[in-house]
Amino acid sequence: MTDTGTHGQRDVQYGYHRGLFPALHDWERTERSIVGFTGEEGPSGLLGLDQMGHFGPQGCDLAADAVVAGYTPAPGRSAVDLCELGSGFGGALRYTVDRLTARGVAVRRAHGVELVAEHCAVSRRISRAQGREAVTEICASATAVPLPDAALDVVLVTGSMPHFPEPGDVLREAGRLLRPGGLLVLTEEVSLTPGGREPSAAFRATHPRDVFFTTALADRLRQFARAGFTDVVRRDLTEWAAALLAERLKVVRIFRGSVAGIYGTEPADLIRDTLTAAREEYLAGRLLPALFSARRS
Secondary structure (H helix, E strand, O other), X not given: OOHHHHHHHHHHHHHHHHHHOHHHHHHHHHHHHHHHHHOOOHHHHOOOOOOOOOOHHXXXXXXXXXXXXXXXOXXXXXXXXXXXXOOOOOHHHHHHHHHHHHOOOOEXXXXXXXXXXXXXXXXXXXXXXXXXXXXXXEEOOOOOOOOOOOOEEXXXXXXXXXXXXXXXXXXXXXXXXXXXXXXXXXXXXXXXEOOOOOOOHHHHHHOOOOOOOOEEHHHHHHHHHHOXXXXXXEEEOHHHHHHHHHHHHHHHHHOHHHHHHHHOHHHHHHHHHHHHHHHHHHHHOOOOOEEEEEEEO
């Protein structure tokens, strides 16, 4: 991505997410509201703060399960170094690190790589407040991460694929960052199409083209191969995702007043409309929700 393109995407992504989740920039107040609503503290009770979108914590659970099932420690290594590309406000990363730890996968260092400086700043404040010394926020493009070659055991992308205008370059960067045999796990929420069928106009009303980018399945598989990945496994999540979004919509509708009180009235309505539009694309077969895992050769 050119410098001009990077700056342009930074502004576009910041503007979109600021409009969708303005309350998260005052996360301390938002945290108190969410804890009061859910009765739970920490990443689970907070829904990862920025995870009220498509797959949320349940998608992070899938990613963590895939790491547990697919990661093979290198000789002499008892803990993993990992990063999440497109980490946003850091909610998914912190949640997933906790899930991995609970499942017996020790995390030595976790990096959140995020393009938008304001998002990185919020994430740092949250990580610091939670005493997370193992979590480091890196404000950088997912195509140019300031870490050495072969520095990581695991790379995660939990829902950020549609926000990458050059996903092939992101996968190549993931391949560069991973040690031989390292594991890439990513969720495709609204980024994968069957090819020959574009998302509907109704979908684009809540998922604008300059913020949400899609890739045909055949092209995604070619991108994995070009980035040096083998053992690529795709799990079709259509049925699971449609049911998940139906449940999330039920919660948003039943507790609309509470959700609006936390996020604001317009953002609450946009969350509802965003989830509705995505679910309709799943059911129509125009988007292919999926979980991918792949190994660096």
